[in-house]
Amino acid sequence: PETRLIILNSIYFKGAWMKQFRNNLTDENADLHIEIIDLPYRSENKDVKFVFTVILPNQGVQLDAIEQKLASQPNLMKKLLNRQNIRTELLHLYLPKFKMESTFQLNDILQQVGIKDEFIDYKANFSDIASEEHNRDHLYISK
Numbered sequence: 001p002e003t004r005l006i007i008l009n010s011i012y013f014k015g016a017w018m019k020q021f022r023n024n025l026t027d028e029n030a031d032l033h034i035e036i037i038d039l040p041y042r043s044e045n046k047d048v049k050f051v052f053t054v055i056l057p058n059q060g061v062q063l064d065a066i067e068q069k070l071a072s073q074p075n076l077m078k079k080l081l082n083r084q085n086i087r088t089e090l091l092h093l094y095l096p097k098f099k100m101e102s103t104f105q106l107n108d109i110l111q112q113v114g115i116k117d118e119f120i121d122y123k124a125n126f127s128d129i130a131s132e133e134h135n136r137d138h139l140y141i142s143k
Helices: 063-072 074-081 107-112
Strands: 023-029 034-040 051-057 087-090
Antiparallel strands (some): 023 034, 034 051
């Protein structure tokens, strides 16, 4: 079909470190043989907390093995993110500047949360965002 409308959404996050690489949260994980470092971001809102978590495999442990273990055992990831045995340490961490981008297809997720008619050409209703001159009756989300 001929594309007549493209809807894009973007999430951008830029945060300042709460502690500029001085006091960082460190933890060892015996299940995965990794070292974990939590770097909290500064936040104006005390109810919202963002943390950048660095996972460093121990010597001889392959990163893809850790990834497979985390993917196959969702409870292990929950355990990592909710660990209680966190301690504060002073350490020198050299982290290179990097940029990360990802693209996700949200069709399944949107449909799971109830956005279904918008994917069906004869049920979709985008009259609030498209005028009649743009043939809004045949607008629907195809991918």
